[in-house]
Every structure is written in C-alpha cells, then in structure tokens.
Amino acid sequence: MNENQYPIEIAWTDLEAIVGREYLWPATASDAIDGFQPSKVIAPGSAQEVAKVLQYCSSAGVAVIPRGGGSKLALGNRPQKADLILSTERLNRVVEHVWGDMTVVVEAGCTIEGIQNAVKQHGQRLALDPLWPERCTVGGLIATAESGTLRIRYGAVRDLVLGVEVALPDGSLIKVGGKVVKNVAGYDLTKLVIGSLGTLGVITRAVFRLHPVPVATATYSTLLSNAPEAAKLVLALLDSHVIYTGLQLRATRPDHIALDVRLEGIPESLQDQFAKLGKVATGFTFTESPAEVWDARQKLFANAAGAAVAKCSVLPSQLGALCEAVFRQAKQSAATIVAQGTGIADVRFEAADAKALPRILDDIRAELWALDGTLVVQQCPPAIKESLDVWGALKDALPLMQEIKGKFDPARTLNPGRFVGAI
C-alpha cells in the first residue's frame, strides 16, 4: 500500500515531526521480527503521541509493530509487513499507587519488576509472575495475556487488570474499564484488548489491582514416577483444602516428574497447610525446595536456537494425557514439560534438525484438539514458521474476530498477519 502511495522517506519526516528527531532512529538487525527487518524505531513520549503516530501510519500505510521490553516478540506468525517498531520505552512511569485502594496506575512501558519494587514498600504486590519480569512490560504482558505460576490462586491478567488506556489506529485515545474493582458500565473492552497481541490498538496505560505480600512463603516438592500418578495427585490437591498459590509439574522424562506446591500465608497457617498437604498426598514425601523451581518456565526459553516452546492448554484431569502425548510424539527429540495445576503447560522440544519440529507440534496439537485443548507455539526458529501456524485452528469465531479487527484497524496497520487467522 505504502509503496503505491508515496515514498516512505516522507513518512519518516512526518513522524519525526510528531515525536522529535531524537526519537525516531534506524532499526538494526536486533530489531528484526522473525527475520523481517523493519526500517525504523519510534519512541513516542506520551499517549497522545502514540495516537498521532498510529493515525499517521494508518493513513500512510506504514505497518507498525508495537514493542515493550521485547521479551515476547517471538510470539506470533511472521508479520506480513513491518516498517516501524513502536517502542513504549519512554512511557515508563508508575503514575499512581493508592495502597489503600490496592490499585496501581502505570504506563505501558513499565516493567513488571519496576511495579513490584514500587508497590512492595507498602506490603503489596502485583500477583502475576510473567517470564523475565525485569524486561517484560505492562503493554507486552497485557497484549500477550501471559500467565505464570500464581494464576492458580490469583487469576490471570484478565482478572487483575481493572482498566486500560489504548491508542487506536484512527488516532483516538480511549479509556476502558477504570480504577475500581467492580465496574459494569459499558462493554468490557479491557477483555478484548488483553491477549489481542497489539492488533487492535497500542496500550499506553493500565490499572492493576494488587494483593498483599504474604508474610511467609514455602515451596515443597515431591517426585513421581509416572504421568497418571502425577495427574492424580494434582487432582487430589485441587479437590483439597490446601491453599496453595502454585501447583506445578516438571518433567523431562515420562517416569521422572516433580510436583511443586507453594504455600503462602501467615507462618502458623503454613504449618497447618503443610500438615494438610501430607494428608492429601499420603505415601509421598515432600521436601522443601528453593523458590527457583518456579523459574522453570523461564528456563524452557533459554538457548532456544534449535528449540520450540509451546503453550498447551488442557483440563487438569488431562495433564497425564498431555505428558504422555508429548513424550510419545517427541520420540527421539528431547522434551521438557512445565505444567501448572490450571491445565496450562509450557513444553519445550529440542530436535537435532529444526525441520522435525513442525511435524511434532502439529501431531501433538491434533491430539490436544481431540481433548478440546489447544497448543500455541510461543517461540521457535523463525525458519519453521513458514510451515507452521503458531496459533492453530480456531473453532468458528474467526470470521467475527476478523470483523472486529476490521472495525478497529481497517488498514491493518498493527502487527499485520501475526495473530490468529493471519489477522
């Protein structure tokens, strides 16, 4: 589109006029998205500037890739077009922390670690533990709706975001939701934005609800020798009165599965919970583990050159079936599973030849589909994206999703081609 309209050099000059010269610079190889090289990086200094940039790009046919800390740029299909990286790095303020309300208002470029540091002085925390909190920004967290190990107790991003401010491709800046815990005025556009991979608008600000930091925390682990046994124990814990804030399985082999349970609360209650844990898990020995076991998800993404990491979602009762399917399909490739009691599992596959990965992923996806489960590839060698849809098939709502995309971003300015159904 842009090629037919006018030379992109003019666009750069115009965009410079919006943000100032020093905030538009040439992109380098490290800015590439799945091997796709954008021309420039722009860093607007306010939400209003973000809106203006989007409005301009939308009318000029410049494709925009929004970027926070860049920690999850591997997620998504290959972009069909990527001219400009829109960085939220200058929108990095914690705007307001009203501890009495247990809410925090932050700009999109704030890191999760930055928020935690700001709110912990008042004994509070954002009960989300995404990957790489030191790099992961609010905007990226919301756009990818990533959930970690705390979800089983505190809910997902959608449960903890009270409102967002979003810049739309038509240049408007909208506020959805609010600062209060309960709010049913108008449509819940917040939910639409969460997990939309930056395809509808660019998040500029968010309001989160917070939780108290627990007085004491302890993690206990046990080893299990097969997947059905592990799944059974998970179900027993889900059905119990043990108040865990993390429930995780880690497996590198079908016959060697660790189960981690995190307990939080006041010290007296922790002892009580541990005693309960023993009663529910009779016959298993739990020993205290370091808190690092909860970083297992993050470790899956390390040295990922020849590896793929997929997020699988099944029912808790199907975790055993998931483990079996993964190890069966992986065959001679190495596989590592880090599954949460919610039924969401991150799985890493490592093949000597990356070309073998799409087949493995597709086969497992087909097995999960039969269980009403899903598999989304989080990270993989860009080359294999040619022969793989990272999102997989959708049921019957894709046309409606495309319709919605068309209403918010008719020129397909934002992340074109990266989301489901090449939205």
Next chain:
Amino acid sequence: MDSHLISEFRAIVGDAGLVTAKEQLRTYECDGLTLFRVVPELVLLPASSEEMQAVVKLCYRQRIPFVARGSGTGLSGGALPVKGGVVIGVSRMNRILEIDLPNARVVVEPGVTNSAITAAVSGRGYFYAPDPSSQVVCTVAGNVAENSGGAHCFKYGVTTTYILGLDVVLSDGSLLHLGGKTMDAPGYDLVGAFVGSEGTFGIVTQVTLRIIRKPESVQTLMAAFNSSSEAGAAVSEIIKSGMFPAAMEIMDRLALEAAEAAVHPNYPNCQALLLVELDGSAREVELLMEKVGPICTACGAWELRLAKSEAERVAVWKGRKAAFAAVGRISPNYLVQDGVIPRTALPRVLGEIDRLSAEAGLRVANVFHAGDGNLHPLVLYDRRIAGQEERAMVLAEDILRLCVEAGGSITGEHGIGEEKKHFMPVMFSEADLEAMQRLRSAFDPYGLCNPTKMFPGTDTTYQRPIAYEPHPIEKAGLAQRY
C-alpha cells in the same frame, strides 16, 4: 403482529413456546426496573439451541428487533422490550448439562438459576462464587449479560472471572462457540467481551463455567459503629493489615431498620454496621479474626458479635441481602443506584452524600459492598408529595456524578440498560463510546439485539430515570426484591 409470521414462529417453538395473549404479554413488559414498560409484540420461549437459532433467523429475515430475557430481575431495564419487537426468554432452557467435578467445570443451559448451580455441587463441597442478591431466581444468562457481582466478589471476582465458554446465537442466527472448557483459547477473548454486553451482542445458549472449592472455614463478624465513616475507616485498616476478607459490607441506620423490620436478623442497634467475613483454612481464619476485632474497636466499634453457627451466619446475610427490598417498608418510594468509588474515597463521598441528602431534604439509605467500594445508595421519597420524585432523581444523579468525580463508575453491578444510558457521557468520552459501538456493530450489524439500550441518543420513548415500583409479581407476594 402479522398472523402469518406468528404461525411461522409457532412452527418453530410450538404452542408451549409462544406467548401471544395480551394479559400474558404484560408479564414481560418490564424487568426489575418497573417504571419503564413496553408490551412486547410476542414472547418466544425456545426449548433448545436449534429452536433459538431458528427463532433468531426468522427475526433477522424480518428485521424484527428482539430482547433476550432471563428471569427479569435486572435493575437497569436491560430486559425492557423494545417497541415493535419480540422478547426471547431462556426459561425453558434450564438443564444442567454436565458437572465435571475433577476439573471444577459445569456446563449449563442459559435458563438455569444462579443458586441451582451451587445447589447441584454443594453436597460435594463446591460452589459457584458470584452471588447477586437475586441469586435464587436470576438466570445464568442474565448474569452473563450483566456481568453480575455480589457480596463476595471483593475476594472472588464477578461473573466474568468464572465464565470459560459460551455458545451464542448472533443476530443473524449463526451459532458460535466462544472459549471452551480449557483456558486461554487462542484469538480475541470474545467470552470476556460478551460478558456484560447486556444482551446487545446476541443470546447465550450454553455456558461453561468454573466452580470452586468451598472454604474449609467461614467466620462472619458484626461490628457496631456510631457512623458509616468510622466503619469505612475500619475497612481501610483491615485491608492495610494485609488481610483479604471474602466480604466486607456496611449498612447504615436506615438500611438496618429496614432489614430488621423485614427479616429480623437481630443486628446490633447502631448507626452503622460492618460485616466482615473471613474464609479459608480454619486455623488461619481463627488467627486473623482475632486481629479483626481489635482493629474495629480501635476505629470506634462498641460492639462485636461473631456469628457462631452456620444458621446465625445465614441470618446475617439474609438481612443484608433483603435490605434493598426492605427499604420499601420504611419509604413509599425509592430509587436504587449502584455507583462505585475507590475505597479510599469512602469517608469523603459518604460525607458528601449526607450533605446532598440534607440539601435535598430527602433521606438516603446506604447499603454497600465496602470492600470493593460499590455503593448502593437508596434515595427515599414519597411520590404523593409534589416535587419529591423530581428532587429524588436529581439527588440520585448527583450521587452518581460524585462517584465518577471520585474516579469511580456509575454502575458496579446493575448495568446501564435503559436507565443510565443518558449518563454514559458523564463517564465516557465520545471516542470511548464510539469504540464500544464498533464492537457492537461487529457482533450485530443491523442493531437487532436489544437495540436502544446502553448508549445515549438511541431511540427511546422515555427521558427520565426511574423510580422503583413493585412488580405485579411482588405485589402478589410471589417474589421479593434484593
């Protein structure tokens, strides 16, 4: 309505699914907000998803607007019929289709009542968390449409937290499966967008929801204060101490009087009552409750009473949940609002409400979810006294304005519906509203689903916000408002 068309509808739903008699149609002329009344052309009660699709397809072909309806307990006129339109009720689709306890999932048809879900799983130690006060009669479909809350959502969240999958019929009659039993279906979170859309996106035909384990222990404390502000301060202190109660509710003098008159919960005789409910492990609840008492006392509580038995606890909550309706016993007429404010603004906003109330010369009863800042100011008045109704309406709107100014919302649970649509611009900019309309038009391009609701400027036969009047069923003593 054209008789040929009526026979087409009859061919789909049969006689049992069709209401045409004038007198019967009047039952559907309003929901819980009784002053808006429109008699629908026809009421259709499909008994299956297929019938629902066929009915909607016929409406689509003829471009007949339709309004979905659960039990009609909504408080904002969301289920008010539209002129020349039909009402599609979900009451005959009321089966619980699947209970999957190991995964804590339940699949239901839309006409199942909120309480029926908990009733079906409670014997096995589970419950469905959202607990709107009308839970005994209100349907899951209505809860989904309004994103209903309840007293316990401070800790447990509202309806949207618990809905995983929805089968919906859009205005063209197509059936879509949104979300599912597993979490995080790829693509836009259309389940999240649909919940709270007040019937303007389509009609729900099946709901997959999450239930949760009943806590091991629950304790409810009543603390008597000399003012709502003191009680509000205690709420802040409890939160500051790092506790996370399941519910915190405040009732003021007027609300207490009303509740006492209605259901005799035997509350302490005070100016403001704070209910604090803690739940979780028995040991932890016990230890934390030992801290709650002294905090309340330090904030001015002069009597503390712990509900000792489950029966006592039920009585405490019965009083609270009946408070709304009970206000009818101390005032001939009243307006119900449910604005939300950030909790820290409670003392200031309550003070302002007192001032406004004194200025207007009208009493305002307050019953509110203090934990999450959801107020329920009830403006009491007597319609027979000239000018009072108008003053009451102005006062109710002033209170909502106060909520917005404090950084809050014009509604925490009741929805916009017909009642508050003219108030949307107080809270939202033109761009915000335009974005919402875009989403609506993606779901319903012809504007057939519950048109004229939620947005200002949409065709309306009424201009004024409206007072409570008993529904005919209430007058007959068959139902009570909560």
